[in-house]
Amino acid sequence: MMWTVHTPVILYGAAHRGTMVSRYLRSGCNITGFIDKRAAEIGVHEGIPVTSSAAADRQALVIVCVNNIFEHESIALSLAAEGFGHVIFCPVDGSNMSWRSDQDRAVMARIYNDIIGERLSLPTVVPELDGLFRPAYKDDALIEVAADEVLAWVPALLAFARRDGNGLFKDSPVLTLFPYLELFKWFDGEADATPDHYIDLYCRNAAEQFGIAQTAAWIDNVLKSRRQVYERMRQTESVDPLFFLNHAVNADWNADEGHFNMDSGKHRAAFLIHRKRSLVPLRLSARDYETYLNRPALLSLIEHMMQTNITELPYPVMHPYFLKTPYQAESAYYETLLKLCRSFVLANFSNTGRVSLNGVILRVERADLEPLAQAFALLGCSICYAYQESELDRRVRCLYRITDRFTRQDSAPEKYDFLLDGQGAQ
Numbered sequence: 572m573m574w575t576v577h578t579p580v581i582l583y584g585a586a587h588r589g590t591m592v593s594r595y596l597r598s599g600c601n602i603t604g605f606i607d608k609r610a611a612e613i614g615v616h617e618g619i620p621v622t623s624s625a626a627a628d629r630q631a632l633v634i635v636c637v638n639n640i641f642e643h644e645s646i647a648l649s650l651a652a653e654g655f656g657h658v659i660f661c662p663v664d665g666s667n668m669s670w671r672s673d674q675d676r677a678v679m680a681r682i683y684n685d686i687i688g689e690r691l692s693l694p695t696v697v698p699e700l701d702g703l704f705r706p707a708y709k710d711d712a713l714i715e716v717a718a719d720e721v722l723a724w725v726p727a728l729l730a731f732a733r734r735d736g737n738g739l740f741k742d743s744p745v746l747t748l749f750p751y752l753e754l755f756k757w758f759d760g761e762a763d764a765t766p767d768h769y770i771d772l773y774c775r776n777a778a779e780q781f782g783i784a785q786t787a788a789w790i791d792n793v794l795k796s797r798r799q800v801y802e803r804m805r806q807t808e809s810v811d812p813l814f815f816l817n818h819a820v821n822a823d824w825n826a827d828e829g830h831f832n833m834d835s836g837k838h839r840a841a842f843l844i845h846r847k848r849s850l851v852p853l854r855l856s857a858r859d860y861e862t863y864l865n866r867p868a869l870l871s872l873i874e875h876m877m878q879t880n881i882t883e884l885p886y887p888v889m890h891p892y893f894l895k896t897p898y899q900a901e902s903a904y905y906e907t908l909l910k911l912c913r914s915f916v917l918a919n920f921s922n923t924g925r926v927s928l929n930g931v932i933l934r935v936e937r938a939d940l941e942p943l944a945q946a947f948a949l950l951g952c953s954i955c956y957a958y959q960e961s962e963l964d965r966r967v968r969c970l971y972r973i974t975d976r977f978t979r980q981d982s983a984p985e986k987y988d989f990l991l992d993g994q995g996a997q
Contacts, residue, residue, distance in 0.1 A: 572632070572657050575694045579603045579631040583624075583646060583658075585616040589636035593617050595689050603631060624653055632697060634686065635660035644668055644704070645897050648882045651700050658700050659683055667895040669707035676704070706882050708873050710864075712891030714816060714852065721860045722819055724850040726889035728949045729830045729863075730822070730840050739772060742825075742832065743927045744950045745851075746909070747916045751841035758801050766794055772926075804842050815839065819852035824859035829972040830949070831855070831863070849889065849905050864891065868970040875966055886942035888967055908946050915947075915989055928952050934987040943991060948973040957981045 572578075580600050582589045585607040593602055594617070605621040607613055613621040627633075633655055635643050643660040650658050661683045662668075662676050670676040675698045685691040715722040727746060734742040750772050756764030774793050778785050807814045820836035831853060833840065840851050855863075869892055875881075884898035887905075919931055929951035935944045938958040945968060948954050954977045960968075968974045 572697050572699070573694050574632055574697050577601055579628060581606055581627055581631045581633045582619075582636045583607075583633050583650070584636040585609070585613055585621050586636075586638075588638050590617060592634060592636045592686060593619065596686070596691075599693065603628065606633065624650065624655075627655075629654045629656065631655075631657075633658045641666075641897065645883045647700065647704075648706075651703075652880055656700055657697050659686070659697060662704075665895065666897070667706055667708065667711075668704045670704045671698075671702055679703075706876075706896065708892045708896070710891045711894040712850070716857070719857050720854060721857055722816065722852060722854050723860060723891070724894070725822075725831060725853045725855075725863075726949075727840070727844050727849055727851050728889060728946055730851050730853065731825070731828075731830045731832050732837055733834065734825060734832045738776065739926045740837070742828070744830070745833075745837060745840040745844055746912050746950060747926055747928055748837060748841050749913065749916050749920065749926070751838060752845055752913065754797060755801060755842065755845040758798055769797070770794075800838070801842070804839070808846065815843065816852050819854050822853040822855055824855070824862055826862070828951075831859075844909070847905065847909065850894075865970055865972065868966065868972075872963075872966040872970055875962060879962075881963065885961075885963065888970070890970060904942060908943060911943065911991070912947075912950070919988070931989065932987040933989055933991045935991045937992070940991055944977070945971060945973065947991065948976040952976070954978065955980050955987055 576599055578601060580596065580602045581604045582593055582602065583606045585605040589605060589607075593605075596602055597617075602619060604627060605613075605616055605619055606624050606627050607616075607621050608623070610621045610623045610626075615621060633650055635646050635658065637643065637646065640661040640663055644663055644666055647658045647660045659679065659682055662670075662680050678696070678698055682691070682695060682697065712724040713721060714724065728744065730745045732740045732743050732745065732748070740748060750769040753764050754766050754769040757766045770790055770793065775785060777783075778789065783789060818839070820833050820839070822831040822833045825832050833853065843851050869890070872888075873892070882897070884893065884896055887893075887898050888896065915928065915931070915933075916926070919928060920926060928947065931952045933944065933947055933952045933954050935941075935954055935956040936958065938960070941958075941960060941964050944954045944956060945964075948968075949971055956977060956979060960977075965974070968977060
């Protein structure tokens with residue numbers, strides 16, 4: 572369409588950005604209204620009526636005036652689904668969107684930047700929104716590909732210790748290796764953390780094997796040595812961020828359990844998790860990686876999302892094809908997961924002496940906790956839930972290969988280990 576001084580214009584967002592744009596454009600444009608989710612309470616802003624998108628003129632040109640540009644593409648797709656034909660917004664670099672043409676993307680970016688930079692010149696052509704861009708689902712986890720090996724980002728949830736290892740840590744998720752994680756927390760000065768688990772469960776066995784006297788001086792030397800390693804990893808993370816990629820450990824796919832078992836590198840993986848990294852780099856066989864992708868379930872999920880016009884996920888889906896897909900960030904999902912995992916693991920170890928969560932029964936009573944329930948199912952828990960899951964939930968569970976770990980039971984079961992309520996072990 573040709574945007575002229577007579578074109579009816581609606582500004583999406585009656586807050587700071589919308590206010591600034593309205594004050595710039597109103598002298599030379601036909602601004603007819605605002606769209607805002609708080610329309611009922613605002614009513615009028617800057618002397619201009621504020622309505623919901625449902626009540627707005629579909630023939631008007633809409634300018635997205637939201638400070639957070641990462642929301643722009645989702646807003647534009649939502650407006651397109653409601654029947655709006657022309658929307659100006661900021662294209663986001665690195666998003667999962669595929670554009671009709673590079674020229675259309677460049678034109679959209681130029682017009683938006685001219686508005687924000689207060690240098691707009693009318694008339695100007697605005698690209699048609701219909702078919703302008705769409706979500707593109709591709710593998711964003713691959714780092715390197717060789718003939719029979721890949722280096723890829725893998726969800727930390729799927730990184731497990733060796734399946735043929737010894738002792739407590741055999742085939743345990745790195746997220747549950749609390750001796751390492753508590754040690755790092757202690758190094759960071761967290762008051763409720765202790766190095767005792769690391770010394771007792773990891774170091775004393777090695778000392779006994781080699782006949783080393785376990786004195787106070789020995790403990791002090793061990794902790795000094797580990798602190799030095801920890802500080803070197805922190806230093807390296809800042810000055811050489813490629814270190815963890817270049818020294819990624821090998822891992823193999825555990826088809827029985829649906830996760831990867833690392834050959835080594837528990838300290839490094841635990842360090843990345845402690846630093847709140849949700850992905851860890853692993854070297855894998857190309858065959859194992861292809862199996863992990865689970866393409867039949869992947870295609871089923873993508874098909875459902877396209878059929879139901881889902882462009883923004885209700886929660887993060889930790890899979891290579893959805894790493895850049897926007898999701899509703901209404902809670903600190905990964906931080907909450909780490910907090911709950913720590914609570915459950917420490918309580919479970921205290922009760923049973925086991926590090927792994929394999930076989931632990933979690934009771935889940937709220938649908939908004941589904942992504943956390945999925946995460947704990949990936950860690951080996953059995954989930955007893957009392958809510959109606961969505962079709963998207965079912966297909967994500969299938970993608971993760973955890974469907975059989977979920978049991979619907981509306982009434983409280985006679986026995987469960989912990990209640991998953993977002994607070995901690997209960």
